[in-house]
Amino acid sequence: MERLDRDAPPSAGTQAGISRRHPCRNPGRRRFDAHEKKSPYQYNRFAMSDPRTELIRRIHQSPTELVLAITGGGSPVIGDLLSVPGGTRTLLEATVPYTHAAIDRYMGCTPEHYCCERSARQLAVAAFQRGQELIEARHSGTDGDEAKGHPATENGDADLIGKMSLIGLGCTASLSTDREKKGDYRVCVATQTLRRTTVCALPLVKGKRTRQEEERLVADLILNMIENARMLPEPDLVLRRSGNTAQPETAVGGAEEEAKIYAFSAETDDCQEIEEYLPLRLDPREKIVARRAVATPPLIDLFYGRTAMLLWRSGEIAFMKTREESKEQLNEAFRVRTFNPYAEYSNAVFPGSFNPVHEAHLGMIASARDWLSSIVSLEISVQNALKPPMDYIGLRDRLTRIEAAVPDQPIWLTRSPFFLEKAMLFPGTTFVVGADTLRRFADVSRYDNHPHHLHDVLREIAALNCRFLVFARKHHDGIESLETMTIPDMLRSLCDEVPPGDFTIEMSSTDLRRRESWLPVREVPPERLKHGAPR
DSSP states (O other): OOOOOTTTTTTTTTTOOOOOOTTTSSSSOOOOOOOOOOOTTTTHHHHTOHHHHHHHHHHSSSOOEEEEEEEEETEEEHHHHSTTHHHHEEEEEEEEOOOOHHHHHTTTTSSOOSHHHHHHHHHHHEEEEEEEHHHHHSSSOOOHHHHOOGGGGGGGGGGGGTTTEEEEEEEEOOOOOOOOEEEEEEEEEEESSSSSEEEEEEEETTSSSHHHHHHHHHHHHHHHHHHHHHHOOOOOOOOOEEEEEEEEEETTOOOOOOOOOOOOOOTTTTEOOOOOOOOOOTTTTTOOEEEEEEOOOHHHHHHHTTTEEEEEEEEEEEEEEEEEHHHHHHHHHHHHHHHOOGGGGGGGEEEEOOOOHHHHHHHHHHHHHHHTTEEEHHHHHHHSSOOOOOHHHHHHHHHHHHHSSSOOOEEEESOSSSSSHHHHHSSEEEEEHHHHHHHHHHHHGGGOHHHHHHHHHHHHHTTTEEEEHHHHHHEEEEEOTTTTTTOHHHHHHEEEOOTTTTTTEOOHHHHHTTTOSSSOOOOOOOHHHSSSOOO
């Protein structure tokens, strides 16, 4: 056999560029030619481009901490972050819930669509909550020297300091695969911070890129979203609490001024631009659509447990109550000596998610108002016992739709998903509910299959002088009403029912979401709402 010399020129008949060191190993493999044109999206996990490396280095040098939830597409960003020294300071956790079952478990629910903006936001909120758990486990108590001088400390918010630099990120993507895909290629990325929810959606042109190039593009988009979330400045406005009012003042200590308290700041934008710190080189047919909702301090306090309830009306926060005040109101002497100018908004409370609000909701409001001769306030809990946690964009969308359908509608915002907690916030109220809600409330499986636990809850609700106004619901197999339901007699004694002939619920928000009917509900004339379901 002829001896091969690697320094000798290639012999005749030998393809130029083939490795002569291992002639029998991958003989068809070509050496990479330096002058060969390389795709801008070609991914090399061991040699990142300088702009990408510098961007990640800036992220590592900042106090930013990340928790990532990526459902597959864009997962190379995890290697990018760890390939630059300093990743242990930045990346708290990275999870790839790839299958539908894994996504359901991470979110805590089964979404209507797995690749959409809403699912990306839910992943981001779940990632942010996971980051809070990791931070609290790392710091069981806040160091006083670390918190000293921070604006939040002056308001008793020292426990939130460690979360101000936390970013939860969720990404869902539908990219090219080895089977035929009928739907469009798209990617949705969302970030959740203490004050902001940001989400972007990017449709991709089919067949323009290889799967590796798509992965590189999505990973760069994720890095851009992280940098956008990191670079946003914190506001100068802090709150000083006095009783149940919120008084704005400047963080520098300037003079107080009369101002309205809003739930969302002026930075909120439905047409947000995402700064491309890394150029994405998109096709002209591809355009990033982004939205951002920025919460004000009262809303942040509600989401993170420092405030028990807010009254939202016409875009403003009219009333707020801390956790301590909500506990004191259970004292009879406190209720006697304290004047509540917003008591008329707590006589009848209609709890629900209203995602989205629809005509049946409006019909229930009108019928309950006539039945009880009282203002009916809606109640939305930012925490839900059976659904994923809410984000700022989701809450703003619901409030906007309700305001468009029923102008000047009072809405209580709470963090109380259970009826006993609601009764403690609204003693003496009448809860407006559908028959299906009452049935779920009476299900003993929610009480560890112990009926006496349910009876204990009912006794406490009765002691708080609360009742239920029940509306029948129409199903495909008939009408579910108070008469047809099997519920404990103790609960039945606390209920009144609007006759099914006067009004019956014939639609649900879940069905509307599945049909993607996300347009704001139209205003329904009062004469059509007064008798029967709207047609």
